[in-house]
Amino acid sequence: MPLAENDTVTTIGEGGRRVWLYPLKVWGRFVTARTLFGWFLFAALLVAPWIDVGGHPAMMFDIPHRRFYLWGLTLFATDANYLLFLFGSFIFSVFLFTALLGRVWCGWACPQTVFLEGIIRPIEQLIEGKPSQRKKLDNAPWTVGKVWKKGLKLTAFLVVAGAISTTVVAYFIGREGIFEAQADPFSHPAATSIFIVLTAVLMFDFTWFREQVCIVACPYGRFQSVLMDADSLTIAYDAERGEPRGKARDPSAGDCVDCKKCVQVCPTGIDIRKGVQMECINCTACIDACDSIMDKLGRERGLVRYTSENALAGGKLRLLRPRVVLYAIVLVAIGTGFATALTLRQPVEIAMTRPPGDPFVVRPDGQLQNMMRLRIANKTDAPRRFTATVVSPADGTLHAPIADMRVAPQQVGQFPVLLIRPSAEARATKFVIRVDGDDGYTDTVDAVFLAPPPSSDGKAGSDEGR
Ligand code: SF4
Ligand code: SF4
Incomplete structure (x- = not known):
């Protein structure tokens, strides 16, 4: 029996063949904000082990000496209760933000999205050009020009992967340890091994696996459905307004002109007009893509927008619900407990x-x-x-x-x-x-x-x- 359209994964073609995606880069208010936020997170990740706060690295997990440095706070192995507070805050933040804002983590803060959409794809576009040029290059025979471009791209990816791996290792052995390991890799065999494995994993991700992390590997994509409900914010297409699709000059048609720009920009290759889908990482690209079309047509923005299932069905956008309030109360309680514990902390x-x-x-x-x-x-x-x-x-x-x-x-x-x-x-x-x-x-x-x-x-x- 043939699969229904939404039962298939867009990146799996005939006979299980991988369908390679060439998403179009789009700019707009959401993508710009997301890119800036992603760069801020990336900078914070890269910088944290290299700067000092209170005489210690801003962030370092010194496992041999059983001490953690967190932005001026030093935790010992006996301070496990503080780590519990941090862990509890993280868990309930995920609960709260997912119930409230849907997959906001995936689109705005997940390292996979930040690295891939904020750094790797822009590098690729810079070297290999627009989607049509990239596709043509991939299908072209190997020439000096193709070897040069592919080599340059792989080198750039390797620099990014190496920088990330170096930083991650620095979180554990500190900057002095990193310098020692770079001078003599055998001086820190565990760190060197982690660096090599992590760089290899990142290169595998950047060069080949890419959106498959979100589509087939990441457990959070599946877990989110438990945390979301029909009032959670999500990115959706307003079928009521958009259908039936048709030409802009057709007065009987809806607002969707079937230009497919929302599909072309999607990094997971889905068509948001088919409804909310598990593959959607809420990256906002389709919102900006569709808004740019609506702007050109002189129509109101928001055919694809942040909304909720209930709001789309004619109800109200209801962000404050009992579960959201409950998660917020627990989060505030954990935060208050953490602050109190820190205040009472003995030197x-x-x-x-x-x-x-x-x-x-x-x-x-x-x-x-x-x-x-x-x-x-x-x-x-x-x-x-x-x-x-x-x-x-x-x-x-x-x-x-x-x-x-x-x-x-x-x-x-x-x-x-x-x-x-x-x-x-x-x-x-x-x-x-x-x-x-x-x-x-x-x-x-x-x-x-x-x-x-x-x-x-x-x-x-x-x-x-x-
Ligand atoms: S459907 Fe839209 S928000 Fe979802 S992943 Fe694709 S482009 Fe991003
Ligand atoms: S970008 Fe907007 S108008 Fe174009 S196909 Fe997508 S939903 Fe329709």
């Missing part, structure tokens, strides 16, 4: 941990001893010195083999400490330790003090703990 964090080994030792003098480890995270940008003293119990003492506990800026120090009670009669109890910093910082931390189980005569055992 120094302390924790007491128990290293592996004997939980307690009965010393020759009869005193009971627990070996512990005091962990101090200095989240400030200055070196700090700390001292530790016992608050309780009254008969407890603390001995720090490294009395002068210094922690460098943005570093975590681990210091062995001995907690001692005078008698092996002691039962398990809690030590409260006060930690004072040279900058006036003071806080307490608890440590469970372990003791041997009582012997049958009610006295504590005297052997080393196991």
Whole structure:
């Protein structure tokens, strides 16, 4: 049974053959705004690892040292709660913006669209010309001119892919690491491998896979239908106004003159006039294309426009719906929680941990001893010195083999400490330790003090703990 028109993928031809697209570049208010926004995002992505904010890279995920730098904010591995806030914000932003604005992410912010539509296709057009010229070149036999153009284009793509890969790797090993890896690729084998693989993947995408990422590979395109409803904003053709298609001078025809410009500019090769389709990445090109035709005809813009299914069916454009309000409330709650957590964030964090080994030792003098480890995270940008003293119990003492506990800026120090009670009669109890910093910082931390189980005569055992 032949497939209905909308059941076929436009880029798959006879026998599964790939149909290559040659979208026409169009300019208009939406494409211009989208291009500027895409360049802003691209610049932010490229620049972030290379500039400093607060003495650190603006963005860096320093996995070996378990620290993340986010535009002046330094997060340690123990700050996973902040990452949860960020992750939650991202998820609910996707929910909110998709329910409200449909596939706005795909058209305006997705790296695939930003790279392909904002950089790669313009480079291609610059070197190989308009769609008809590009198609002719692809079908032409190999000549010196064709080799030159294709070689130049591949070189330009490689420069872009290399710049993106270098930047992505710099997010993890920093700019110094990148310089070292460039001078000696074997000095950072993992980073070098990621750079090579990522560059290869990007080249595969730029040179061949292209719109197939959106059409067949990206899960978000399928996921969006769950998040959207008939009131979500989408790009659609106003069939009521446009049909029946016909010549501009035909008074019985609708506003669509069947010029197919909206189809020619579509980077996924679809015809928006067939209705909302999964392949549509809401890139806005068809809006600007159709508006340019309407302008020439002296007709009102918006035959293809941002609207909603319900609005097209004669209803109202209803952006504020219960689910949108709910997502917005959750997002505001997450944002408020994040801001509060940041405000309450301590510049120094302390924790007491128990290293592996004997939980307690009965010393020759009869005193009971627990070996512990005091962990101090200095989240400030200055070196700090700390001292530790016992608050309780009254008969407890603390001995720090490294009395002068210094922690460098943005570093975590681990210091062995001995907690001692005078008698092996002691039962398990809690030590409260006060930690004072040279900058006036003071806080307490608890440590469970372990003791041997009582012997049958009610006295504590005297052997080393196991
Ligand atoms: S139908 Fe329009 S908005 Fe959708 S991908 Fe094609 S050109 Fe972009
Ligand atoms: S660009 Fe506008 S007028 Fe031309 S075919 Fe598309 S919808 Fe019709």
